[in-house]
Amino acid sequence: MPMLPLVDWLLVFSHFASLSLLAVGGAVTTAPDMHRYLVTQQAWLSDAQFTASIALSQAAPGPNVLFIALLGWNLGLNAGGGMDAGWPAVSLALLGVVASMTATLLPSSVLSYTATRWTHRHRERRTVRAFKAGMAPIVIALLVATGWLLMAAHDKPASDWPLYLLTLAATLQVWRTRIHLLWLIGAGALLGALGWV
Amino acid sequence: MEKKHWLTQDRFLEDWAVAQVMPGPNVVNLSLMIGGRHFGWTGAMAALAGMLIAPMLLLLVVAALYGTVANTAAAQGALRGMGAVAAGLITATGIRLVPALHKNPMGMGVCIGLAGLTFVAIALLRAPLVGVVLLIGGGACLWAWRRLAPRSSTGAGG
Numbered sequence: 214m215p216m217l218p219l220v221d222w223l224l225v226f227s228h229f230a231s232l233s234l235l236a237v238g239g240a241v242t243t244a245p246d247m248h249r250y251l252v253t254q255q256a257w258l259s260d261a262q263f264t265a266s267i268a269l270s271q272a273a274p275g276p277n278v279l280f281i282a283l284l285g286w287n288l289g290l291n292a293g294g295g296m297d298a299g300w301p302a303v304s305l306a307l308l309g310v311v312a313s314m315t316a317t318l319l320p321s322s323v324l325s326y327t328a329t330r331w332t333h334r335h336r337e338r339r340t341v342r343a344f345k346a347g348m349a350p351i352v353i354a355l356l357v358a359t360g361w362l363l364m365a366a367h368d369k370p371a372s373d374w375p376l377y378l379l380t381l382a383a384t385l386q387v388w389r390t391r392i393h394l395l396w397l398i399g400a401g402a403l404l405g406a407l408g409w410v
Numbered sequence: 411m412e413k414k415h416w417l418t419q420d421r422f423l424e425d426w427a428v429a430q431v432m433p434g435p436n437v438v439n440l441s442l443m444i445g446g447r448h449f450g451w452t453g454a455m456a457a458l459a460g461m462l463i464a465p466m467l468l469l470l471v472v473a474a475l476y477g478t479v480a481n482t483a484a485a486q487g488a489l490r491g492m493g494a495v496a497a498g499l500i501t502a503t504g505i506r507l508v509p510a511l512h513k514n515p516m517g518m519g520v521c522i523g524l525a526g527l528t529f530v531a532i533a534l535l536r537a538p539l540v541g542v543v544l545l546i547g548g549g550a551c552l553w554a555w556r557r558l559a560p561r562s563s564t565g566a567g568g
Binding site for chain 1: 438516522526
Protein backbone atom coordinates (compact mmCIF):
# COMPACT_ATOMS: atom_id res chain seq x y z
CA MET A 214 0.00 0.00 0.00
CA PRO A 215 1.30 3.50 -0.80
CA MET A 216 2.43 5.99 1.83
CA LEU A 217 -0.38 8.35 2.80
CA PRO A 218 0.69 11.96 2.28
CA LEU A 219 -0.63 14.74 4.50
CA VAL A 220 -3.38 15.68 2.08
CA ASP A 221 -4.71 12.12 2.26
CA TRP A 222 -4.77 12.26 6.06
CA LEU A 223 -6.81 15.44 5.77
CA LEU A 224 -9.18 13.62 3.40
CA VAL A 225 -9.55 10.79 5.90
CA PHE A 226 -10.16 13.26 8.72
CA SER A 227 -12.80 15.22 6.81
CA HIS A 228 -14.55 12.07 5.60
CA PHE A 229 -14.79 10.65 9.12
CA ALA A 230 -15.87 14.03 10.48
CA SER A 231 -18.68 14.36 7.94
CA LEU A 232 -19.88 10.83 8.70
CA SER A 233 -19.86 11.69 12.40
CA LEU A 234 -22.87 13.94 11.94
CA LEU A 235 -24.69 11.25 9.94
CA ALA A 236 -24.21 8.50 12.53
CA VAL A 237 -27.81 8.58 13.70
CA GLY A 238 -28.45 5.26 15.41
CA GLY A 239 -24.85 4.60 16.36
CA ALA A 240 -21.40 4.60 14.82
CA VAL A 241 -21.80 1.24 13.12
CA THR A 242 -24.38 2.70 10.73
CA THR A 243 -21.49 4.54 9.05
CA ALA A 244 -19.71 1.25 8.31
CA PRO A 245 -21.09 0.85 4.76
CA ASP A 246 -19.85 4.31 3.80
CA MET A 247 -16.47 3.72 5.47
CA HIS A 248 -16.19 0.57 3.35
CA ARG A 249 -17.22 2.36 0.16
CA TYR A 250 -14.66 5.11 0.74
CA LEU A 251 -11.67 3.33 2.30
CA VAL A 252 -11.82 -0.04 0.51
CA THR A 253 -13.67 0.44 -2.78
CA GLN A 254 -12.83 4.00 -3.73
CA GLN A 255 -9.39 4.75 -2.23
CA ALA A 256 -8.09 1.17 -1.73
CA TRP A 257 -6.29 2.26 1.46
CA LEU A 258 -7.57 -0.80 3.33
CA SER A 259 -8.09 -4.36 2.15
CA ASP A 260 -11.44 -6.08 2.53
CA ALA A 261 -9.80 -8.45 5.03
CA GLN A 262 -8.56 -5.55 7.18
CA PHE A 263 -11.97 -3.92 7.13
CA THR A 264 -13.73 -7.11 8.20
CA ALA A 265 -11.03 -7.75 10.83
CA SER A 266 -11.57 -4.28 12.33
CA ILE A 267 -15.30 -4.91 12.72
CA ALA A 268 -14.88 -8.48 13.97
CA LEU A 269 -12.24 -7.63 16.60
CA SER A 270 -14.15 -4.62 17.92
CA GLN A 271 -17.36 -6.65 18.20
CA ALA A 272 -15.50 -9.37 20.07
CA ALA A 273 -13.77 -7.03 22.54
CA PRO A 274 -15.64 -5.29 25.37
CA GLY A 275 -16.48 -1.60 24.98
CA PRO A 276 -18.67 0.48 22.66
CA ASN A 277 -18.70 -0.61 19.02
CA VAL A 278 -17.56 2.85 17.89
CA LEU A 279 -14.08 1.47 18.57
CA PHE A 280 -14.09 -0.21 15.15
CA ILE A 281 -13.26 3.30 13.92
CA ALA A 282 -10.11 3.26 16.04
CA LEU A 283 -9.07 -0.01 14.39
CA LEU A 284 -9.75 1.37 10.91
CA GLY A 285 -7.46 4.28 11.79
CA TRP A 286 -4.88 1.86 13.21
CA ASN A 287 -4.84 -0.17 9.99
CA LEU A 288 -4.71 2.95 7.81
CA GLY A 289 -1.62 4.14 9.68
CA LEU A 290 -0.05 0.70 9.65
CA ASN A 291 -0.49 0.40 5.87
CA ALA A 292 0.91 3.90 5.38
CA GLY A 293 4.01 2.95 7.39
CA GLY A 294 4.63 -0.27 5.48
CA GLY A 295 2.92 -2.81 7.74
CA MET A 296 3.70 -4.40 11.11
CA ASP A 297 7.11 -5.62 9.90
CA ALA A 298 8.32 -2.05 9.43
CA GLY A 299 8.46 -1.64 13.22
CA TRP A 300 8.12 1.56 15.23
CA PRO A 301 7.65 4.06 12.39
CA ALA A 302 4.60 2.07 11.26
CA VAL A 303 3.27 1.72 14.82
CA SER A 304 3.55 5.45 15.46
CA LEU A 305 1.70 6.16 12.21
CA ALA A 306 -0.90 3.62 13.30
CA LEU A 307 -1.36 5.47 16.61
CA LEU A 308 -1.66 8.73 14.68
CA GLY A 309 -4.36 7.00 12.63
CA VAL A 310 -6.22 6.02 15.82
CA VAL A 311 -6.12 9.57 17.21
CA ALA A 312 -7.10 11.17 13.89
CA SER A 313 -9.99 8.82 13.14
CA MET A 314 -11.42 8.86 16.67
CA THR A 315 -11.14 12.65 16.98
CA ALA A 316 -12.80 13.15 13.61
CA THR A 317 -15.58 10.73 14.47
CA LEU A 318 -16.28 11.94 18.00
CA LEU A 319 -15.73 15.67 17.85
CA PRO A 320 -18.53 16.90 15.55
CA SER A 321 -21.23 14.60 16.92
CA SER A 322 -20.19 15.25 20.54
CA VAL A 323 -20.21 19.02 20.18
CA LEU A 324 -23.59 18.86 18.47
CA SER A 325 -25.01 16.46 21.05
CA TYR A 326 -23.67 18.38 24.01
CA THR A 327 -25.10 21.69 22.86
CA ALA A 328 -28.34 20.34 21.38
CA THR A 329 -29.15 18.07 24.31
CA ARG A 330 -30.34 20.83 26.56
CA TRP A 331 -32.62 22.06 23.77
CA THR A 332 -34.09 18.65 22.92
CA HIS A 333 -34.51 17.89 26.60
CA ARG A 334 -36.70 20.95 27.07
CA HIS A 335 -38.59 20.27 23.84
CA ARG A 336 -38.78 16.49 23.86
CA GLU A 337 -42.53 16.54 23.27
CA ARG A 338 -42.11 18.91 20.35
CA ARG A 339 -43.33 17.67 16.98
CA THR A 340 -40.00 18.29 15.24
CA VAL A 341 -38.08 16.10 17.67
CA ARG A 342 -40.63 13.29 17.50
CA ALA A 343 -40.78 13.49 13.69
CA PHE A 344 -37.01 13.25 13.44
CA LYS A 345 -36.97 10.18 15.65
CA ALA A 346 -39.84 8.48 13.80
CA GLY A 347 -38.50 9.35 10.35
CA MET A 348 -35.01 8.05 11.04
CA ALA A 349 -36.12 4.75 12.64
CA PRO A 350 -36.56 2.76 9.39
CA ILE A 351 -33.35 4.26 7.94
CA VAL A 352 -31.35 3.11 10.98
CA ILE A 353 -32.73 -0.42 10.66
CA ALA A 354 -31.84 -0.55 6.98
CA LEU A 355 -28.30 0.72 7.65
CA LEU A 356 -27.71 -2.01 10.24
CA VAL A 357 -28.93 -4.74 7.88
CA ALA A 358 -26.88 -3.21 5.03
CA THR A 359 -23.74 -3.34 7.21
CA GLY A 360 -24.26 -7.05 7.81
CA TRP A 361 -24.86 -7.56 4.09
CA LEU A 362 -21.67 -5.73 3.07
CA LEU A 363 -19.55 -7.68 5.54
CA MET A 364 -20.88 -10.90 4.04
CA ALA A 365 -20.69 -9.72 0.43
CA ALA A 366 -16.95 -9.08 0.89
CA HIS A 367 -16.66 -12.87 0.55
CA ASP A 368 -17.76 -13.16 -3.06
CA LYS A 369 -16.95 -16.76 -4.01
CA PRO A 370 -20.14 -18.69 -3.26
CA ALA A 371 -18.55 -22.02 -4.23
CA SER A 372 -16.10 -21.86 -1.30
CA ASP A 373 -17.73 -19.22 0.91
CA TRP A 374 -21.17 -20.81 1.37
CA PRO A 375 -20.38 -22.21 4.86
CA LEU A 376 -19.56 -18.63 5.88
CA TYR A 377 -22.95 -17.43 4.64
CA LEU A 378 -24.60 -20.20 6.65
CA LEU A 379 -22.67 -19.13 9.77
CA THR A 380 -23.84 -15.52 9.35
CA LEU A 381 -27.41 -16.69 8.89
CA ALA A 382 -27.18 -18.91 11.97
CA ALA A 383 -25.70 -16.06 14.05
CA THR A 384 -28.45 -13.71 12.87
CA LEU A 385 -31.15 -16.18 13.91
CA GLN A 386 -29.47 -16.84 17.27
CA VAL A 387 -29.18 -13.16 18.18
CA TRP A 388 -32.66 -12.37 16.91
CA ARG A 389 -34.48 -15.27 18.50
CA THR A 390 -32.50 -16.24 21.62
CA ARG A 391 -30.75 -14.50 24.50
CA ILE A 392 -27.47 -16.37 24.09
CA HIS A 393 -24.44 -14.31 25.14
CA LEU A 394 -22.68 -12.72 22.17
CA LEU A 395 -19.25 -13.89 23.30
CA TRP A 396 -20.31 -17.54 22.92
CA LEU A 397 -21.32 -16.89 19.33
CA ILE A 398 -18.11 -15.05 18.50
CA GLY A 399 -16.07 -17.77 20.20
CA ALA A 400 -17.89 -20.43 18.19
CA GLY A 401 -17.22 -18.47 14.99
CA ALA A 402 -13.52 -18.18 15.85
CA LEU A 403 -13.29 -21.91 16.59
CA LEU A 404 -15.08 -22.95 13.38
CA GLY A 405 -12.84 -20.61 11.43
CA ALA A 406 -9.60 -21.70 13.08
CA LEU A 407 -10.46 -25.34 12.33
CA GLY A 408 -10.98 -24.39 8.70
CA TRP A 409 -14.63 -25.42 8.62
CA VAL A 410 -16.02 -22.13 7.33
CA MET B 411 -26.81 5.04 38.33
CA GLU B 412 -27.96 2.46 40.87
CA LYS B 413 -24.99 3.13 43.09
CA LYS B 414 -24.77 6.89 43.10
CA HIS B 415 -28.40 7.97 42.63
CA TRP B 416 -27.43 10.79 40.30
CA LEU B 417 -30.27 9.70 38.05
CA THR B 418 -33.78 8.37 38.34
CA GLN B 419 -34.97 5.51 36.15
CA ASP B 420 -37.27 7.81 34.17
CA ARG B 421 -34.61 10.39 33.65
CA PHE B 422 -32.24 7.70 32.45
CA LEU B 423 -34.72 6.33 29.89
CA GLU B 424 -35.44 9.82 28.66
CA ASP B 425 -31.74 10.58 28.26
CA TRP B 426 -31.29 7.28 26.45
CA ALA B 427 -33.99 8.19 23.93
CA VAL B 428 -32.40 11.56 23.24
CA ALA B 429 -28.96 9.99 22.91
CA GLN B 430 -30.40 7.82 20.15
CA VAL B 431 -31.89 10.73 18.26
CA MET B 432 -28.62 12.62 18.12
CA PRO B 433 -25.93 11.54 15.66
CA GLY B 434 -22.86 9.89 17.11
CA PRO B 435 -22.26 6.76 19.14
CA ASN B 436 -25.14 6.28 21.62
CA VAL B 437 -23.00 5.42 24.65
CA VAL B 438 -20.76 8.37 23.95
CA ASN B 439 -23.72 10.75 23.72
CA LEU B 440 -25.24 9.34 26.89
CA SER B 441 -22.06 9.72 28.93
CA LEU B 442 -21.62 13.26 27.60
CA MET B 443 -25.15 14.18 28.65
CA ILE B 444 -25.02 12.65 32.10
CA GLY B 445 -21.49 13.84 32.84
CA GLY B 446 -22.32 17.28 31.52
CA ARG B 447 -25.54 17.73 33.45
CA HIS B 448 -23.95 17.00 36.80
CA PHE B 449 -20.43 18.28 36.45
CA GLY B 450 -20.45 20.58 33.43
CA TRP B 451 -18.12 20.40 30.49
CA THR B 452 -15.25 18.78 32.39
CA GLY B 453 -17.61 16.14 33.71
CA ALA B 454 -18.65 15.35 30.15
CA MET B 455 -15.03 14.93 29.06
CA ALA B 456 -14.25 12.74 32.07
CA ALA B 457 -17.26 10.51 31.38
CA LEU B 458 -16.25 10.18 27.74
CA ALA B 459 -12.65 9.30 28.58
CA GLY B 460 -13.76 6.75 31.17
CA MET B 461 -16.06 5.14 28.64
CA LEU B 462 -13.55 4.90 25.81
CA ILE B 463 -9.92 4.86 26.87
CA ALA B 464 -9.59 1.55 28.68
CA PRO B 465 -11.55 -0.49 26.08
CA MET B 466 -9.64 1.24 23.30
CA LEU B 467 -6.24 0.36 24.76
CA LEU B 468 -7.36 -3.23 25.23
CA LEU B 469 -8.59 -3.39 21.64
CA LEU B 470 -5.32 -2.00 20.27
CA VAL B 471 -3.39 -4.64 22.19
CA VAL B 472 -5.64 -7.33 20.71
CA ALA B 473 -5.21 -5.86 17.22
CA ALA B 474 -1.43 -5.69 17.58
CA LEU B 475 -1.31 -9.29 18.82
CA TYR B 476 -3.49 -10.34 15.92
CA GLY B 477 -1.09 -8.49 13.63
CA THR B 478 1.78 -10.72 14.73
CA VAL B 479 -0.11 -13.93 13.94
CA ALA B 480 -2.12 -12.59 11.00
CA ASN B 481 -0.17 -14.71 8.55
CA THR B 482 -1.05 -18.06 10.11
CA ALA B 483 -3.94 -19.98 8.58
CA ALA B 484 -5.60 -20.60 11.94
CA ALA B 485 -5.68 -16.89 12.88
CA GLN B 486 -7.01 -15.92 9.47
CA GLY B 487 -9.64 -18.63 9.72
CA ALA B 488 -10.65 -17.57 13.22
CA LEU B 489 -11.09 -13.99 12.12
CA ARG B 490 -13.04 -15.10 9.06
CA GLY B 491 -15.40 -16.96 11.36
CA MET B 492 -15.65 -14.06 13.80
CA GLY B 493 -16.36 -11.69 10.92
CA ALA B 494 -19.24 -13.88 9.72
CA VAL B 495 -20.71 -13.91 13.25
CA ALA B 496 -20.25 -10.13 13.57
CA ALA B 497 -22.17 -9.67 10.30
CA GLY B 498 -24.98 -11.72 11.81
CA LEU B 499 -24.92 -9.73 15.08
CA ILE B 500 -25.26 -6.40 13.32
CA THR B 501 -28.01 -7.67 11.00
CA ALA B 502 -29.95 -9.09 13.95
CA THR B 503 -29.59 -5.81 15.88
CA GLY B 504 -31.42 -4.16 13.00
CA ILE B 505 -34.10 -6.88 12.76
CA ARG B 506 -34.79 -6.63 16.49
CA LEU B 507 -35.70 -2.97 16.07
CA VAL B 508 -38.44 -3.78 13.54
CA PRO B 509 -41.25 -4.39 16.11
CA ALA B 510 -40.73 -0.81 17.38
CA LEU B 511 -41.95 0.39 13.98
CA HIS B 512 -45.50 -0.66 14.91
CA LYS B 513 -45.72 2.52 16.97
CA ASN B 514 -44.28 4.64 14.17
CA PRO B 515 -46.65 7.40 12.99
CA MET B 516 -45.76 6.72 9.35
CA GLY B 517 -47.24 3.23 9.55
CA MET B 518 -45.57 -0.15 9.03
CA GLY B 519 -45.95 -0.25 5.25
CA VAL B 520 -44.25 3.09 4.65
CA CYS B 521 -41.50 2.19 7.13
CA ILE B 522 -40.74 -1.10 5.36
CA GLY B 523 -40.70 0.71 2.02
CA LEU B 524 -38.26 3.35 3.30
CA ALA B 525 -36.04 0.69 4.88
CA GLY B 526 -36.05 -1.31 1.64
CA LEU B 527 -35.15 1.75 -0.41
CA THR B 528 -32.29 2.60 1.97
CA PHE B 529 -30.99 -0.98 1.89
CA VAL B 530 -30.97 -1.06 -1.93
CA ALA B 531 -29.21 2.32 -2.13
CA ILE B 532 -26.51 1.48 0.43
CA ALA B 533 -25.94 -2.26 0.13
CA LEU B 534 -26.62 -2.89 -3.57
CA LEU B 535 -25.98 0.44 -5.32
CA ARG B 536 -23.24 1.43 -2.81
CA ALA B 537 -24.45 5.02 -2.78
CA PRO B 538 -22.79 7.56 -0.44
CA LEU B 539 -24.43 7.78 2.99
CA VAL B 540 -24.75 11.58 2.90
CA GLY B 541 -27.10 11.57 -0.06
CA VAL B 542 -29.14 8.65 1.23
CA VAL B 543 -29.66 10.13 4.69
CA LEU B 544 -30.47 13.59 3.34
CA LEU B 545 -32.88 12.38 0.62
CA ILE B 546 -34.57 9.31 2.09
CA GLY B 547 -34.10 10.24 5.76
CA GLY B 548 -35.05 13.87 5.20
CA GLY B 549 -38.14 12.86 3.26
CA ALA B 550 -39.11 10.38 5.96
CA CYS B 551 -38.78 13.04 8.67
CA LEU B 552 -40.99 15.42 6.72
CA TRP B 553 -43.59 12.71 6.20
CA ALA B 554 -43.48 11.77 9.89
CA TRP B 555 -43.86 15.45 10.77
CA ARG B 556 -47.01 15.65 8.65
CA ARG B 557 -48.41 12.47 10.19
CA LEU B 558 -47.79 13.87 13.66
CA ALA B 559 -50.01 16.89 12.92
CA PRO B 560 -51.73 17.90 16.17
CA ARG B 561 -55.33 17.51 14.98
CA SER B 562 -55.04 14.46 12.73
CA SER B 563 -56.52 11.19 13.96
CA THR B 564 -53.85 8.76 15.10
CA GLY B 565 -53.61 5.00 15.13
CA ALA B 566 -54.73 4.48 11.54
CA GLY B 567 -51.30 3.60 10.19
CA GLY B 568 -50.95 1.03 7.53
